[in-house]
Amino acid sequence: MAEKYDPVELDSKWQRRWEEARVSFVDTSDGADKFYMLNMFPYPSGSRLHVGHGRNYILGDALYRRERMAGRRTLNPMGWDAFGLPAENAAIASGVPPREYTTGNIGRMKEQLKSLGLLYDWSKELASCDPAYYRWNQWLFLRMWERGLAYRKTAPVNWCPGCRTVLANEQVVDGRCERSGDAVEIRDLTQWFFRITDYAERLLAGLENLDWPERVKVMQRNWIGRSEGAEVFFRVDALVEPIPVFTTRPDTLFGATFLALAPEHPAAARLAERSPVPADLSRFIERIRRTSRLERESDTGEKEGMDTGITALNPATGDSIPVWLANFVLPDYGTGAIMGVPAHDQRDFEFARRYGLPIRPVYRTDDREPDPEEMTEAAPDGGVLYGSGDWNGTANGPEAVRIANAWIEAHGLGKARVGYRLRDWLISRQRYWGTPIPAVHCPDCGVLPVPDEELPILLPEDVAFRGVEGNPLEQSEAFVATSCPGCGGPARRETDTMDTFVDSSWYYLRFLNPGDTSRMVDSQRAAKWMPVDQYVGGIEHAILHLLYARFICRVLKDLGLVSLEEPFARLFNQGMITKLNPATGKIEKMSKSRGNTVSPDELITRFGADTVRVYTLFIGPPEKESEWSEEGVAGAWRFLQRVHDVCGRALAQPGGDLPADSPLTRFAHRTIQRVSEDARRFHFHTAVAALMEFQRALADAMEAGGEAPGTVRWGAELLVRLLHPIAPHLTDEWWERFGHRTFLVDSAWPSFDPALATTERVTLVVQVNGKVRGRLDLERGAPEPDALALARADKKIRTWIEGREIARTVYVPDRLLNLVLR
RNA sequence: GCCGGAGUGGUGGAAUGGCAGACACAGGGGACUCAAAAUCCCCCGCUCGCAAGGGCAUGAGGGUUCGAAUCCCUCCUCCGGCACCA
Numbered sequence: 001m002a003e004k005y006d007p008v009e010l011d012s013k014w015q016r017r018w019e020e021a022r023v024s025f026v027d028t029s030d031g032a033d034k035f036y037m038l039n040m041f042p043y044p045s046g047s048r049l050h051v052g053h054g055r056n057y058i059l060g061d062a063l064y065r066r067e068r069m070a071g072r073r074t075l076n077p078m079g080w081d082a083f084g085l086p087a088e089n090a091a092i093a094s095g096v097p098p099r100e101y102t103t104g105n106i107g108r109m110k111e112q113l114k115s116l117g118l119l120y121d122w123s124k125e126l127a128s129c130d131p132a133y134y135r136w137n138q139w140l141f142l143r144m145w146e147r148g149l150a151y152r153k154t155a156p157v158n159w160c161p162g163c164r165t166v167l168a169n170e171q172v173v174d175g176r177c178e179r180s181g182d183a184v185e186i187r188d189l190t191q192w193f194f195r196i197t198d199y200a201e202r203l204l205a206g207l208e209n210l211d212w213p214e215r216v217k218v219m220q221r222n223w224i225g226r227s228e229g230a231e232v233f234f235r236v237d238a239l240v241e242p243i244p245v246f247t248t249r250p251d252t253l254f255g256a257t258f259l260a261l262a263p264e265h266p267a268a269a270r271l272a273e274r275s276p277v278p279a280d281l282s283r284f285i286e287r288i289r290r291t292s293r294l295e296r297e298s299d300t301g302e303k304e305g306m307d308t309g310i311t312a313l314n315p316a317t318g319d320s321i322p323v324w325l326a327n328f329v330l331p332d333y334g335t336g337a338i339m340g341v342p343a344h345d346q347r348d349f350e351f352a353r354r355y356g357l358p359i360r361p362v363y364r365t366d367d368r369e370p371d372p373e374e375m376t377e378a379a380p381d382g383g384v385l386y387g388s389g390d391w392n393g394t395a396n397g398p399e400a401v402r403i404a405n406a407w408i409e410a411h412g413l414g415k416a417r418v419g420y421r422l423r424d425w426l427i428s429r430q431r432y433w434g435t436p437i438p439a440v441h442c443p444d445c446g447v448l449p450v451p452d453e454e455l456p457i458l459l460p461e462d463v464a465f466r467g468v469e470g471n472p473l474e475q476s477e478a479f480v481a482t483s484c485p486g487c488g489g490p491a492r493r494e495t496d497t498m499d500t501f502v503d504s505s506w507y508y509l510r511f512l513n514p515g516d517t518s519r520m521v522d523s524q525r526a527a528k529w530m531p532v533d534q535y536v537g538g539i540e541h542a543i544l545h546l547l548y549a550r551f552i553c554r555v556l557k558d559l560g561l562v563s564l565e566e567p568f569a570r571l572f573n574q575g576m577i578t579k580l581n582p583a584t585g586k587i588e589k590m591s592k593s594r595g596n597t598v599s600p601d602e603l604i605t606r607f608g609a610d611t612v613r614v615y616t617l618f619i620g621p622p623e624k625e626s627e628w629s630e631e632g633v634a635g636a637w638r639f640l641q642r643v644h645d646v647c648g649r650a651l652a653q654p655g656g657d658l659p660a661d662s663p664l665t666r667f668a669h670r671t672i673q674r675v676s677e678d679a680r681r682f683h684f685h686t687a688v689a690a691l692m693e694f695q696r697a698l699a700d701a702m703e704a705g706g707e708a709p710g711t712v713r714w715g716a717e718l719l720v721r722l723l724h725p726i727a728p729h730l731t732d733e734w735w736e737r738f739g740h741r742t743f744l745v746d747s748a749w750p751s752f753d754p755a756l757a758t759t760e761r762v763t764l765v766v767q768v769n770g771k772v773r774g775r776l777d778l779e780r781g782a783p784e785p786d787a788l789a790l791a792r793a794d795k796k797i798r799t800w801i802e803g804r805e806i807a808r809t810v811y812v813p814d815r816l817l818n819l820v821l822r
Numbered sequence: 823g824c825c826g827g828a829g830u831g832g833u834g835g836a837a838u839g840g841c842a843g844a845c846a847c848a849g850g851g852g853a854c855u856c857a858a859a860a861u862c863c864c865c866c867g868c869u870c871g872c873a874a875g876g877g878c879a880u881g882a883g884g885g886u887u888c889g890a891a892u893c894c895c896u897c898c899u900c901c902g903g904c905a906c907c908a
Binding site: 214215218219221222223225227229245246247248249260303326327328329330333334335337338339340341345346347348350419420421539542543618619620621624625626627629631632634635636638639641685686688689690692693763765767769770771772775796807808809810812815816818819820 | 824825826827828833834835836840841844845846847848861875887888889901902903904906907908
């Protein structure tokens with residue numbers, strides 16, 4: 001009987017050995033056979049990892065080990081997305097300084113990752129809160145500023161009263177702060193932005209050839225939200241300059257019966273002044289502006305507006321049309337002003353009906369002109385243009401838009417234009433724990449960039465958090481007081497810090513030269529190692545992080561630092577782990593706040609890391625969500641016990657030569673094929689199933705005897721090799737006991753002989769009229785006549801075909817014979 | 823509302839045009855044991871039948887095909903994303 005399987009001892013033994021041998025170290029100055037594998041770097045939170053987090057890392061490590069065994073020089077680095085609000089909130093709650101808090105969390109989290117047997121190249125570890133890292137955020141910011149890609153503007157912004165900071169649009173979910181859940185207010189503040197909209201077209205085009213999940217690409221496409229149309233100028237009484245309007249339907253220009261501006265529109269206040277009812281309009285503007293984003297968005301049905309009493313000119317018809325202010329016109333999309341075409345736009349229709357504005361159809365079908373009086377909703381697309389001058393008779397569609405655009409341009413009334421839903425990236429945060437923005441405010445010279453030589457602008461560490469209102473950096477006179485880089489006079493530093501998504505938008509490059517003090521990116525190493533070949537992380541980053549990273553990579557390309565636009569060649573999003581929430585009685589995503597977490601720590605102590613890994617990978621297809629089961633863990637444990645046991649018995653067998661052809665060797669080759677294909681698709685759950693079957697076959701063969709000497713031993717060694725990416729500790733142990741002196745990650749992934757990955761005999765399914773009526777055992781590759789003869793002779797099948805004519809046979813060799821009667 | 827994805831035993835799931843339910847979990851039975859634990863073996867979709875065997879079954883309905891969980895159409899449900907985007 002083999003000795004007891006003691007996983008805890010094996011865990012510590014092999015984790016120590018791997019670390020001592022620096023088994024995961026990669027020299028990135030050499031790019032030969034490179035494979036860059038990357039898990040999204042985590043935020044080092046104060047709570048322990050649960051098995052839901054574990055899935056991401058275990059999957060990554062299995063892929064990494066498998067890629068190593070396939071012979072690639074695989075880089076698998078890890079770092080820390082270490083800036084962010086929780087550390088600052090902890091400082092406010094408990095007084096622990098953010099750096100101390102963060103450093104402590106990193107230490108604990110690193111130990112936890114190691115306890116799962118994950119092999120990261122820790123020599124490249126980085127943390128975004130390290131000045132050696134964030135100084136390059138500042139450097140990048142300055143380069144972007146020089147190029148007009150970073151700029152300041154006063155804008156109505158999303159303000160989270162709970163976090164006391166501005167949020168990006170992406171961080172507002174259902175009108176609430178994605179982090180704290182507070183209702184978001186609208187405030188006017190001067191903020192720093194990155195001009196991501198300049199890159200909208202390139203970001204959209206780049207999606208085409210990415211090997212990414214389709215759903216993520218679709219989400220990004222929708223987020224960028226490209227639409228083709230035209231910008232048309234409307235002359236307005238009482239204003240000198242015309243109001244530009246963006247429309248995707250320039251072909252309906254003759255049907256525009258009113259103009260509507262967002263209350264936030266720059267011209268709205270001036271229109272109010274010159275209107276017959278200035279006070280009413282001012283109140284309306286104020287009321288809409290103060291409305292929180294939540295209310296304005298939840299208010300989907302209520303379209304509200306106010307007539308300015310001023311008129312504009314429809315440039316196509318020459319008619320006077322009223323100018324309104326309306327709450328459904330968004331200030332930050334298009335031009336913040338629309339032409340209202342009630343006959344052909346549902347929103348405009350509802351607005352026109354509510355306020356009695358004229359409705360003028362411009363498309364008709366089959367000689368029937370729609371009667372505005374009878375319309376209950378905007379007309380559906382279709383028909384041909386009428387009442388539209390030269391455009392009359394054109395069918396609804398792209399051609400009509402083309403004709404309209406040409407006419408508008410020819411008459412100098414506007415131009416064809418592409419609009420995007422995407423808005424510029426607001427990067428200012430009125431918080432402490434982030435990268436200081438390297439700008440200086442001088443009373444004489446204005447806002448000036450910090451000279452490169454002064455970088456990094458260090459975050460002061462002696463700042464008070466408890467009982468402090470506003471941005472803590474403003475409290476630090478030592479930080480704020482400086483001299484102007486222009487005139488040398490007294491000046492004040494910018495106290496906003498950068499959104500932490502800036503940190504995570506280029507860290508994948510920094511793993512190639514983490515300690516480099518002379519430059520942000522090592523272009524030569526980047527040329528050798530980029531792109532990341534396989535990126536693994538949660539679907540929750542489908543838009544934010546992944547879009548920003550693709551943007552910054554393009555900026556770095558334009559700066560000449562890298563030569564590629566797409567940083568992540570392949571992306572994989574693992575599904576969440578769910579579990580019953582005792583509070584709600586529902587199956588929900590595992591999270592600390594829901595109180596339904598399972599800690600890997602206890603499981604590792606009881607069963608060892610390999611059991612946690614096997615079960616996590618076995619639980620289901622990794623791209624889907626899966627429910628955690630305590631009982632399932634025990635099943636994984638039993639499997640590893642059996643592997644241990646079968647290896648123990650195989651050790652007593654003679655080792656040696658490649659075994660001869662036998663049922664077991666054929667099953668083994670088939671298993672290599674299955675596991676290899678499954679691993680390529682990340683389907684470790686079916687790979688584990690195949691290995692469970694193989695383990696059983698091996699044990700049965702041992703029991704039965706009859707295999708040639710050496711075959712069983714060879715099979716056990718094969719089992720250990722195939723199982724290594726999934727259960728590394730147990731398998732490295734047995735690899736050593738079997739007399740090998742290498743680590744399994746440094747051994748070759750087994751290859752199979754296609755001729756042996758099949759059985760010699762096959763079970764042929766015999767169908768009669770498509771229904772299974774029997775099975776035949778015959779030699780692989782048997783010709784159809786042989787199979788047919790056997791089928792006719794079969795007693796069971798005969799009863800089904802007796803006395804009837806076979807009209808047709810369908811024969812799929814080695815699989816199926818279908819007899820179609822009559 | 824629009825755009826994606828999914829729906830298979832008691833449960834997680836397998837099979838992506840060719841034997842539906844691999845592999846597990848739970849459950850039932852048995853072996854070993856003084857006993858228990860552990861371990862091992864057998865059974866395990868529904869239904870008719872003593873049995874041999876038959877019928878039904880992959881959310882619902884229809885279609886294509888010799889053959890459909892898989893492809894197509896309509897509908898239902900659930901999950902995710904977006905949502906006055908002009």
